[in-house]
């Protein structure tokens with residue numbers, strides 16, 4: 001089974017949790033897009049759901065494939081969000097934001113009764129941090145914000161490059177909300193909860209890619225098929 005087949009496997013398993021009439025948060029990224037494709041087939045077959053997309057990119061795909069969309073303000077409480085992740089630890093804490101949609105993804109996940117993460121098994125880690133942590137920052141005062149993030153990292157014993165995300169043409173990457181992303185290569189993050197809380201206390205930080213206590217289930221696909229992971233207490 002290649003990487004795409006594993007993503008499809010996880011997405012197909014997640015679809016079994018979708019019921020008629022659900023208000024769905026719809027994630028961003030290549031795995032979430034496989035979910036959208038499968039969902040669209042079910043919608044074409046008569047399934048009725050309303051989706052809230054977590055990015056403009058996901059919105060475009062949903063519209064193209066006929067999945068009915070609403071804004072989060074129209075549907076402020078959702079039944080279920082299905083989204084991918086960059087890293088997943090045994091407590092189902094996540095790093096997200098590789099695709100740059102972390103702010104909307106977190107708002108949508110927090111507005112949902114349940115969040116199911118779909119991924120291939122390469123995303124499972126013992127400790128978060130090998131994947132650079134995306135930190136979404138306001139362009140205003142970005143240098144001061146960077147200094148504050150560096151100072152926080154040093155207090156927590158973390159070090160590593162903070163790279164302002166760029167596009168392939170070397171221009172600055174802007175999120176759907178008009179913010180910048182600092183990708184923090186901290187390496188192993190021993191206390192993700194403390195880092196998450198303290199990043200939120202820096203005024204220029206809009207949001208970060210640590211998703212804590214949001215995922216209720218992960219569906220992980222490997223060569224042998226998909227398995228379900230629940231948070232380890």
Ligand SMILES: O=C(CO)[C@H](O)[C@H](O)COP(=O)(O)O
Nearest residue numbers: 029030031084097098099101
């Ligand atoms: O957080 C995300 C986007 O902001 C994605 O869910 C994450 O990057 C995983 O993407 P993929 O399924 O392509 O590996």
